[in-house]
Amino acid sequence: MELNEGREPADAIAHAFVEARQAGNALPDYPGELPETLDQAYGIQERAIGLFGGRIAGWKVGRIPDPLIGRFGTNRLTGPIFADSVIDSPDGVPVMPIFADGFGAAEAEFLLRIGSLPTSFDRAWTNEEAARFVDAIHVGIEVASSPFPGINDHGPAITVSDFGNNNGLVIGAAVPANMDFLEWPVALTIDGEVAGTGTAGEMLDGPFGSVRFLFELAASRHLPLAPGQWISTGAVTGVHQVRPGAAIEARFGRDMRVRCTIGGNRQG
Secondary structure, three states: OOOOOOOOHHHHHHHHHHHHHHHOOOOOOOOOOOOOOHHHHHHHHHHHHHHHOOOEEEEEEEEOOHHHHHHHOOOEEEEEEEHHHEEEOOOOOOEEEEOOOOEEEEEEEEEEEEOOOOOOOOOOOOHHHHHOOEEEEEEEEEEEEEOOOOOOOOOHHHHHHOHHHEEEEEEEEEOOOOOOOOOOOEEEEEOOEEEEEEOHHHOOOOHHHHHHHHHHHHHHHOOOOOOOOEEEOOOOOOOEEOOOOOEEEEEEOOOEEEEEEEEEOOOO
């Protein structure tokens, strides 16, 4: 897909990604000059959010690899989760699409729901302070997918520029109130085979650190956060690439499960 003449580079990249996502097409090559900074990448993302036009139901938070933290000045990144890609399915097996000729992955995640917002984000935050604005914790699966197959191969700025590589969210059951879930064993299986294991307590400074990160980013970038939005707080067991037809199950603790089947987007 070629850039449209007359558009600023960031606008052209945003249009290319949005058009590919809406058509279900792949982008074999990045549609423009690779952004070098997170500021450039979030600028592209903001333009794409406006073009896409859907209601934002949440935010995915992903990890920036340790060797790149110094360069980018943060250990996390984010992207919007749109309402039409969110399925509330504590017991079912929804079909979650990916870009079959792009990138696709499944991730076991804890989901935190924003219950209310502070009057201002412009302050120093701790995890404990940010946690006060969360009114529910659920288990879930993030479906990461992009029309660009190399979305994760060129660093976090490229990932940020295409909605943080998100393409869907499966919301599972609620974690019982006042239960310490950080050390629960978590596993993700693909077609019955274990693809990865871990605990939320091993992830940076934990799921509530992802809330703090979003609040801090909102102070500088004016993210359109809202009560009721979900925060997909990071891949507990890793990012596991999948293909259409794969059966996914995320296991949390002794008896909590979330499942889905991977589907393929229409190819133009």
